[in-house]
Amino acid sequence: MAVDLVIFTIIDAQLRVLLVRRGEAPFKGAWALPGGFVRVGESPRAQGEDLDAAARRELHEETGLDPERVHIEQLATFGKAGRDPRTRVISVAYFALVRPDLAPIVKAGGDAAHAQWFPVEGLGELGLAFDHGEIFEVALARVRAKLEYSDIAFDLVPLTFTIPELRHVHAIVLAKEMDPGNFRRRFNRMLEDGFIEQAPGKRITASKPATVYRFKRR
Amino acid sequence: MAVDLVIFTIIDAQLRVLLVRRGEAPFKGAWALPGGFVRVGESPRAQGEDLDAAARRELHEETGLDPERVHIEQLATFGKAGRDPRTRVISVAYFALVRPDLAPIVKAGGDAAHAQWFPVEGLGELGLAFDHGEIFEVALARVRAKLEYSDIAFDLVPLTFTIPELRHVHAIVLAKEMDPGNFRRRFNRMLEDGFIEQAPGKRITASKPATVYRFKRR
DNA sequence: TAAATAGTGTCTATGAGACATTATGTA
DNA sequence: TACATAATGTCTCATAGACACTATTTA
Structure with a gap:
């Protein structure tokens, strides 16, 4: 029983995913999603950690980030027989969104050769270990879909942001330019609905x- | 490692879920979602069955239905410590949609006292075993959401159907009346798009x- | 002929997409 | 002043909701 994480962020105007290099067989030397085994206990009293807790723990171990400051959400469970050649492993996949201002901390804290942020473009040809390529594809599709109808764009932007900055996040994740006027119209509706409020100051360009705005509730 | 199933159908113009009565502790005598343990093997060669296969197998065991004729789809994984008081059990939940013309077979084949179709209304107060109440809620929300933007309505209707019949499915699942004219307009767009085709004959009322129409591709 | 329901048409409001235009800062 | 980009406005089209109306069958 394992959890695997598809951790997204934006660096250099590119959507990126954190991968770790495997140090042991199988797939030694290949890139893989960060993850690990769930701590389970057999006794009725000590049954181990929750799945969500395991995912947050792995996130912290791999990135050093405070899980409270990162959006993390269950994706799907991958359990095909043979996906791990050693023994049966069923993996609950999560995806996470790291604000770009927090992403540099990860690089500074971790071993650069061990963990690295890869652009999602061309990641399919990287040949990830296990079925991690498939997990990544599902995660990317989910993030793109949720960007259209949910709040998650605000988890890929600093705590304060401008309308053009938020629009760039959409453009980067969806790999498609957004019309400035139309985007602003949608944004203004959210403003009227009270999801967003103006923050002090102006962004100098x-x-x-x-x-400058900030996301309200949470 | 277990799979649990939230199996929906429509009987007597009500959305219903199949529940089974537990014959053993814990929660002896309580109603629960059908499910069972995944057959896993430790050896690299024999790792057991796929998760999806386990879900289809359980569906067949509990209902006698051919899994090929039932829509079945992974929902989410529930893994809180303590959800099963005996030992640690992580459950991958699936939801299934049984066409109403197949539902009577289930009742005929199974033990009526053991398995029963419950209307979704008031099911929350039934006090399901384990965390099955929560799983049911998630499943119902998912089905309702997918009804709006996907094909799943066609899995809750016989192979041929009329526009009013399909409209009733929407009304029953969403617990909300649909305007006949507006629904027909949406339907006609699907017809133009080639998702649906006319079937021979007329439905006598x-x-x-x-x-009479039928769903095209699959 | 009355009742019931299948099926059509219309008006309005809303939101998306495309695109032109204005406003306000920096170099 | 030239330039860049933030911010506003406009036109068109597609769709949803509400609702009036017509068509066709059975009892």
């Missing part, structure tokens, strides 16, 4: 400064 | 007969 190369030209006209932009209004 | 108490008044004007209705045109």
Whole structure:
């Protein structure tokens, strides 16, 4: 019983996923999703950790990040026989979204040769260990779908942000440009609905400064 | 490692879920979702059955239905410590949709006292065993959500159906009346898109007969 | 002929997409 | 002043909701 994590962030205007290099067989030397086994206990009293807790623990172990500051969500469970050549392993996959201002901490803290942020483009040809390529594909599709109808874009942006910055997140994740005017219209509806509020100050850019906002509830 | 099934059908114009009465402790005498343990093997060669295969096997064992003729889909995995008081059990939940013309077979084949179709209304107050109440709630929410943007309505209707019949399925599942004209408009778009085709004959009713259709691809 | 229900048409509001235009800062 | 980009406005089209109306069958 394992958990695997598909951890996304945005670095250099690219959507990226954290991968770790395997140090042992099988798939020694290949890149894989971070993950590990769930701590389970057989006795009625000590049954071990919750699945969600295991996912948050792995997130912390691999990135050093505080799980409270990262969006983490169950994705699906992968349990084909033979997916791990050693023995039967059923893996509950989670996806996580790390705000880009927190991503550098990961690189500084971890072993750069061991863990690395890979752009999602071309990641399919990397030949991930186990069935991790498939898990990644499912995660990417889920994140893209949820971006359209949920709040998760705010988990890929610093605590304060401008409308153009949020629009870039959409463009990067969906790999498709968004119309500035139409995006602003949708954003203004969220503003009216009270999901967002204006933050003090202006974001200084190369030209006209932009209004700064922050996500309200949470 | 277990699988649990939330099996839906429509009987007497009500959305219903198949529950089984537990014959053993814990929760002896309580109603529970059908399910069972996944057959796992430790050896690299014989690792046991796939998760999806386990779900289909359980479906067949509990209902006698051919899994090929039933929509079945992974829902989520429930793994809180203590959810089974005996020992640690992690359960991968699936939901299934049984066409109403197949549902009577289930009742005829099984032990009526052991397995029963319960209307979803008031099922929360039934006090299901384990965390099955929670699993049911998640499944119901998922089915309702998918009804709006996917094909699953066709899995809750006989192979041929009329527009009013399909509309009733929506009304029953969502517990909300649909406007006949507006529903027909959406239906006609699917017809133009080639998802549906007309079937021979007419459905005889108490008044004007209705045109019969069938779902195309699969 | 009355009742019931299948099936059609219309009006309005909302949101998406495409795109033109204005406003306001920096270099 | 030139340039970049934030911010606003407009036109069109697709769809949803509400609802009035017509068509066709049975009792």
